[in-house]
Amino acid sequence: MVASTRRAGGWALPHLLSLISSSLHGxxxxxxxxxxxxxxNDDATHQxxxxxxxxxxxxxxxxxxxxxxxxxxxxxxxxxxxxxxGAGKSTIIEKRYRSTGQRREHTAVIDLDSEMVxxxxxxxxxxDRIYTDEALKRAAYEWANARxxxxxxxxxxxxxxxxxxxxxxxxxxxxxxxxxxRAAQEAGWFxxxxxxxxxxxxxxxxxxxxxxxVTASKIYQYQTKIGDALVQMAEVADExxxxxxxxxxxxxxxxxxxxxxxxxxxxAAEAEARRAAEMADARAMRAGREVG
Numbered sequence: 395m396v397a398s399t400r401r402a403g404g405w406a407l408p409h410l411l412s413l414i415s416s417s418l419h420g421x422x423x424x425x426x427x428x429x430x431x432x433x434x435n436d437d438a439t440h441q442x443x444x445x446x447x448x449x450x451x452x453x454x455x456x457x458x459x460x461x462x463x464x465x466x467x468x469x470x471x472x473x474x475x476x477x478x479x480g481a482g483k484s485t486i487i488e489k490r491y492r493s494t495g496q497r498r499e500h501t502a503v504i505d506l507d508s509e510m511v512x513x514x515x516x517x518x519x520x521x522d523r524i525y526t527d528e529a530l531k532r533a534a535y536e537w538a539n540a541r542x543x544x545x546x547x548x549x550x551x552x553x554x555x556x557x558x559x560x561x562x563x564x565x566x567x568x569x570x571x572x573x574x575x576r577a578a579q580e581a582g583w584f585x586x587x588x589x590x591x592x593x594x595x596x597x598x599x600x601x602x603x604x605x606x607x608v609t610a611s612k613i614y615q616y617q618t619k620i621g622d623a624l625v626q627m628a629e630v631a632d633e634x635x636x637x638x639x640x641x642x643x644x645x646x647x648x649x650x651x652x653x654x655x656x657x658x659x660x661x662a663a664e665a666e667a668r669r670a671a672e673m674a675d676a677r678a679m680r681a682g683r684e685v686g
Contacts (some may be wrong), residue, residue, distance in 0.1 A: 464633050468584040470553050474575060474631070476565025476624060477590035478616055479608045480600030482639045483562055486590060491558050500557040502549045507562075509538035522606060546574060550581040564616050565589070568623035575630045587631040589624055592639045 465471045473491070475483045491501045510516070513534040516524050524534050542561075549559045559578075565571055565587070575585050592600075594617055601608035628634045 463635070465584060465586050470557060470582065471584045471586055472550075472559045472575075472578040473561070474565060474571055474585070474587045474627065475560065475562045475590070476587060476620060476627070477639075478564065478592065478594070478597040478601075478613060478620070480597050480604065481590040481592045483590050486588070486637065486639075487560055487562060491560055497558075500555065501560065502545070502552075502556055502558070503560045503562060504542055504545050504549070505562040506535075506538050506542055509541045510534055512541070513537055525606065547577075550578060550583065553582065559583070564620065565627070566616055566619035566623050568619075568626045571623065571627055572630055575627065579630075579632070584632050585630070586633040586635065587624070587627045589620075589634070589636050590639050591636055 465473070475487065477483050487503060492498045492503065510524060511521070513524060515530060515534065523530065525531055546559070546561065549556055561574070575587075578585050594613070597617075598610045598613050601613055602610070624634075
């Protein structure tokens with residue numbers, strides 16, 4: 395995993411050292427939180443530490459934030475996903491934020507595609523029509539986006555019952571993303587951007603195998619937009635993480651497709667097969683000599 399964050403590098407380590415030192419001298423951690431937080435934040439203790447008087451949470455935040463997982467010490471977090479189709483965003487959401495019943499109960503995952511299939515004119519017998527019929531697609535997109543906006547605003551107001559709000563998507567609409575990020579911060583939520591990165595050629599290959607295939611040209615369009623969007627989002631986010639997803643599909647999938655650039659798993663399996671064949675030949679030759 396390779397990660398980057400806007401607010402970690404310059405202050406996290408000295409802040410952590412000050413917290414540890416102060417624990418030995420009985421000083422107030424909340425005051426230290428304000429003095430070592432980045433400039434330009436009027437309520438740094440609560441925005442960055444959200445410790446609510448708990449030095450343990452403040453300490454946990456600084457440690458986790460140094461590894462780009464400061465969200466773990468935050469009570470309420472909005473996660474804005476970003477990445478190409480097929481990068482594995484949905485898988486990461488399931489593993490990180492919905493892996494247990496308790497997490498599911500306190501997590502709202504909001505996804506434009508999920509709303510699209512709820513459109514009154516969506517036909518399960520012809521699911522692609524809502525994406526291929528341009529007039530229907532525009533109407534459904536506007537309808538679904540309005541539903542996403544209502545769900546998002548409603549979720550922001552439910553800080554007592556919700557702990558995590560995850561907005562799934564490519565993250566290429568920077569204007570909309572920035573507006574929602576600022577709205578979340580104004581409502582008192584910690585805002586994180588989680589960018590799931592995979593090589594472009596891997597995204598193209600996976601997108602072509604989807605139940606609703608995405609063309610290579612569409613993937614390239616997403617790629618050209620993501621870079622600029624991420625730069626803008628990183629300036630607003632409280633935390634920014636780049637997750638380097640596995641660049642190769644499972645070995646059996648690659649072998650079935652005849653993928654040339656063999657993974658380590660494939661190379662190791664082939665080497666083991668050769669050794670087994672050589673051992674079998676050796677045993678057969680020895681058995682033949684003994685019989686003779």
